[in-house]
Amino acid sequence: MNWEALGAISEAAGAIAILVSFIYVGIQIRQNTQQAVRNVEANQLAALERNIESGNRIRELLLLHPELSDLLLSGFKSQNNLNAMEKFRFGMLIRNIFNSMQGGYIRHLLVDHDPQEFGGTQRLLDDLLRNRGVQEWLKVNEPDWRLEFQSLVRSRLEAIKDRVAATDQEQGASDG
Numbered sequence: 001m002n003w004e005a006l007g008a009i010s011e012a013a014g015a016i017a018i019l020v021s022f023i024y025v026g027i028q029i030r031q032n033t034q035q036a037v038r039n040v041e042a043n044q045l046a047a048l049e050r051n052i053e054s055g056n057r058i059r060e061l062l063l064l065h066p067e068l069s070d071l072l073l074s075g076f077k078s079q080n081n082l083n084a085m086e087k088f089r090f091g092m093l094i095r096n097i098f099n100s101m102q103g104g105y106i107r108h109l110l111v112d113h114d115p116q117e118f119g120g121t122q123r124l125l126d127d128l129l130r131n132r133g134v135q136e137w138l139k140v141n142e143p144d145w146r147l148e149f150q151s152l153v154r155s156r157l158e159a160i161k162d163r164v165a166a167t168d169q170e171q172g173a174s175d176g
Contacts, residue, residue, distance in 0.1 A: 043111050044111055050103070050104075050107065054100040054103055054104065055100060055104075057100075058096060058097055058100055068089070068093065071086055071089055071090055071093070072090065072093055074086070074090075074133075075087075075090035075093070075094070075133040075134075075137075076131035076132070076133045076134065077131075077132060077133055078132050078133050078136060079133045079136045079137060080136070090133070090137070091137060091141065094128075094134060094137050095141075095143065097128065098128075098143060098145070098153075101121055101124070101125055101128075101149075102145055102146065102149040104121050105121070105148065105149050105152060106146060106148065106149065108121075109148060122156070125152075125153070125156055126156055126159075126160060129153070129156055129157055129160055130160055135157070138153075138157075
């Protein structure tokens with residue numbers, strides 16, 4: 001065998017080795033991509049489940065302790081009707097509810113997991129913010145929320161105030 005033939009065989013073997021390496025790397029990349037997709041899906045599911053569990057915990061608390069439901073409904077009307085202990089307990093309930101929503105909102109920002117894009121929870125947030133007692137609570141409390149959630153609450157409050165003002169103007173025009 002001559003040196004040229006041996007060199008050609010070596011080059012062919014090297015090319016085959018490179019081709020096999022590329023195929024192997026391609027398979028590994030495909031498997032890693034599939035695993036990454038499964039991890040993202042698992043994180044999305046875990047985030048959604050966390051939101052559901054958080055809301056369920058609050059609802060369960062209110063169902064198991066009817067006096068808390070009564071307190072919450074009274075506080076929604078106005079904190080002025082509550083004694084000091086009731087104001088404290090109402091504040092803790094509101095804080096828990098807002099913290100649950102904050103967790104859902106931050107998970108929404110970090111992990112795309114909500115097919116409604118936070119729309120369902122935003123409606124709940126709006127319903128909560130429409131209550132005079134909640135608005136009174138927010139005026140005297142500075143919750144330690146993340147800035148993203150603080151901005152959301154402020155923007156929802158402004159939207160609610162704008163809707164109330166527009167409704168008041170429409171009613172005034174129809175009364176006049």
